[in-house]
Amino acid sequence: MIEVWAPDATSVDIDFSAPGEALTRAPMVRRDGGWWRWEGDHTAYAAFDYAFVLDGEEPALPDPRSSWQPYGVDGPSRLFDVAVHDWADTTWRGPRNGAGTLGGVIYELHIGTFTSEGTFDAAIERLDHLVDLGVDVVEVLPVAAIPGRWGWGYDGVDLYAVHDALGGPVAFQRFVDACHGRGLGVCLDVVYNHLGPSGNYLGRFGPYFTQTHLTPWGPAVNLDAPGSQEVRAFIIENALRWLRDFHVDALRLDAVHALVDDSERHLLRELSDAVADLGRELNRPLDLIAESDLNDTTMVTSTADGGLGMTAQWADDVHHGLHVALTGETQGYYEDFGGGTRTLPDGGPLDVLAHVLTRGFLHDGSWSTFRDRAWGKPVDVDELDGRRLVTYLQTHDQVGNRATGDRIGASITPGRAAIGAALYLLGPGTPMIFMGEEFAASSPWQFFTDFTDEGMAEAVRAGRRAEFGGHGWAAVDVPDPQSRATRDASVLRWDELASQPHASLLAWYRQLIRVRREVLGTGETRFADVSCAIADGGATFAMRHRAITVSADLERDAVTVSAPGIPDLVFP
Template identity: 60%
Template sequence: MHRFAVWAPGAEQVDLVTSPGPDEVRQPMVRSEGGWWRDDGPWAEHGTDYGYCVDGGPLTPDPRSAWQPVGVHGPSRVFDPERFEWHDDGWRGAHGGVGALGAVIYELHVGTFTHEGTLDAAIPRLDDLAALGVDVVELMPVAAFEGRWGWGYDGVHPYAVHEPYGGPEALQRFIDAAHQRGLGVALDVVYNHLGPSGNYLARFGPYFTDDHHTPWGQALNLDGAGNLAVRRWMLDNALRWFRDFHVDALRLDAVHELKDDSPTHVLAQLADETLILSRALERPLDLIAESDLNDPRMVESSQADGMGMDAQWSDDLHHALHAALTGERQGYYADFGSLAVVRQCLTRVFRHDGGWSSFRGSDWGRPVDPDTHDGRRFLGYLQTHDQVGNRALGDRIGALLTPGQQAIGAALVMTSAFTPMVFMGEEWAASTPWQYFTDFSDPDLAAAVRNGRRQEFAEHGWNADEVPDPQDPATRETSVLRWDERRDGDHARMLAWYHDLIALRRKEKVLTNGCLREVLVDSDEDAEWLVVRRGDLRVVANLAEQPQAVPLDGEPIDVVLAWDPAATSLRDAAVDLGAHGVAVVRVARS
């Protein structure tokens, strides 16, 4: 059952329209306190179609619409989340009740995870993720956006689940199925902007402001006139995923673009309210930020003047590994590439921690204190949707490296003090690229996206004709995972390597303690080798194109895991590795 209410503080009249069409019913709403308009009629049933007309304007979807069955421009539909029959009564949270910190996270895009591109089609594949050793499945945004296919970051109805994915009940089915397999679910949410097609919030009130700006235009109004209702629109949305959909964690997109000069930043407020809900639900609820600020304050307690996020993505580790392994130095890779930078990021998280960033043209970031900051509060990864899809051709790391080089990168992530994350298909070095695709119906908008994409890469030296057309359905089709290739050759070998790394991580407690001050890294730039010390384990990597002996700080007694066992052997205080070889060995305790 549903009671209609909408915030429209500047309106003179708001009409509720139910069953839009020839038999529609139009009813004036009653002005209430705080700029809200309410309907005093009977409670609405699940499945009722409706919309609002503000001051005689066109029918407009609800800003809090939970269901957009005919697209982002059509009427809203009442959704009752309590109709669903859950089977996760014994669920006590992700990662055995610990939560997302230290878990193995798997990022996936619903629309390309399977050929069907739906939440229901993804459910059978959850068994594969559980077998791999994944703890938390992170869904890229599912908020309703225009068209059938897209990345999801141009959503315009944050409360609704994209209908081509299956709609809101399909999300409940997916999460219920994940929990039955012991998998937590994180949801990627976007509050820093709305997409360009289907954004009707301005018809209702000051959801956005000219006082602050973002790369997408006006910023969300978090500190101007009317901000309390806008903040509640954001906060209620976040809490609703935890409460009504049993989500375990939220990944908050580009939080540095949430401009808020209020005494309490909206992120800190969200952290406090999430903690209260977590206690009420008796399970961990995690907030994971994507932040470009390189500021550990993001993961410090709100009571200590931090933002209160449980964890944040760490692009610096990605950049350090990518640049060292591929040799790329363009753009934001300019300050990365050396093994010294890899060492810094593995032990101190950020490359830019207060010093000069050539890409930004300024000093950037703040240092992480390894004595007080838990490494698990930072996500480490070799690939993400951004770092693959924002390349001109969407080429994955496996297309740029030898299998041994990818194995090195995976080993350094999985044995780090960070919370590791895998991008879908990475675990078997998927041959399919992951490209940028859209499905806008407005030809002018489609042309602008297409031309903008090509111009951007042309400025970086690419042939514009080589850049895939985002609007071409083939671009999405090309990006769909080919699950059958996992059983073949190097793909199967890589899958086994990721499985074994995750199993080792679970077995060896020293790999999951998050203690940055206990991570020690030895390296040699000229010889191209790296050794990471974790307790009595040594992660030994040969980045050179020829075999070599890598020196150790102690006597090796056992090869725990090796990418190429036939080319791996122990000697006094050293390990022999083949070209692009990597192994985990145990040394005698001193």
């Protein structure tokens, strides 16, 4: 049986065939609630390809809940049996032996550039590197089907499908199983706030979008207008499917501030409760991590206490504080983090850094110059578990959304990079490493796409150039997102591990993670447990987090980590 929701259609037909064989067309029967059903037997086919024809209009369209798009986002769907994989993780209890994601070390990676092959199977061959590093959870950038061969994944249009160029759904199952076999949890980045512009057919099937609210990508996903009940169910079932059928341990939810929902029960609250129910059913921890720029801890407050129930949320302010203190850049949204603004009128960048390391957010109800308004909500540092803020020195966004995709190591010394690593890896947050950061990868991570529509390709090129002008960056030669060379330049160069300064920084990261595990443990922590001191006219900066002291010499670009029971760690 195959079903599709198309409430406004007067007829729906299904086209189906085995690969390479002639198509058969059959009418579908309308059911309650705008659902259509075909009860034919597809089990006789070793592989079953199908698409839907709405009201007799060609071309036939892929299934909105397609698991697999082997012919691309415009082609027919293929049925995928999630039970085909013979799982080896039957004793898996979740990241860190059932402790979950909070407080562990997350490693953010993009399958398409993690290796030159850009596939799940090739990524499996590099998992032992992450184990040796001390990683607890692998966060995989979106895997939903996108136009063309490669891209970041945030232009997905078939949210239930696994992009075929990465290996398709069965390869993703193999990848998750291989991670679990090495003690690594898996967090999947999912995008529910918009769909990509090319190959997006959801609006043809029903009211998946609404003009009631607008987002940076156009009409909002319909979460509170007529027809929203089925749209919400579409999203929630998608999330549960990754956790249940693909054994994923956590989901990172992209830009949740763009999920505009004026209904009585916000989608995130409903999703959080549904995931908690599934976790109890599966008897393992399931986590939700929100990317939110709202600087509001309601996001990580339990639904029972009136919050949205996310396990954790990204903390861009910590990144910005580190970045400005280490690089001196103050353009665009970095302006307030240089100090001397209405936010901290008497402070400089190190004062701002101390603020974010001890409070989590800079904008906690204070003025945001970049936004030209007050931003965020006050933080109770005595109550907030610091692990609920994911902290980082680099991310795919903060690197890839620079004009040339240059990593922080391209503009600072290895010593300064080591200072930044020590401050966030040994701080109270849940730390996240961006792939290659741990060995000062020289490869940039640039924005790349593979749209076949030349009009769309040119629009992306023009949009990138305009974006950098608006952020105050000087005119630069922005890499062509459509060029294969842009994607290829972004692939990690694993041969760098054996050379300097890459090997020394990798050893430093391994040491820091070991100290984090041995001294800080995995229990709750508070930003109130952190104190910072600035001395020598700003030449030295110290952070003390419980029993650990990080002492940075900003003139010599050197750092020392001290803690009871371990020899001092010194870089360089």
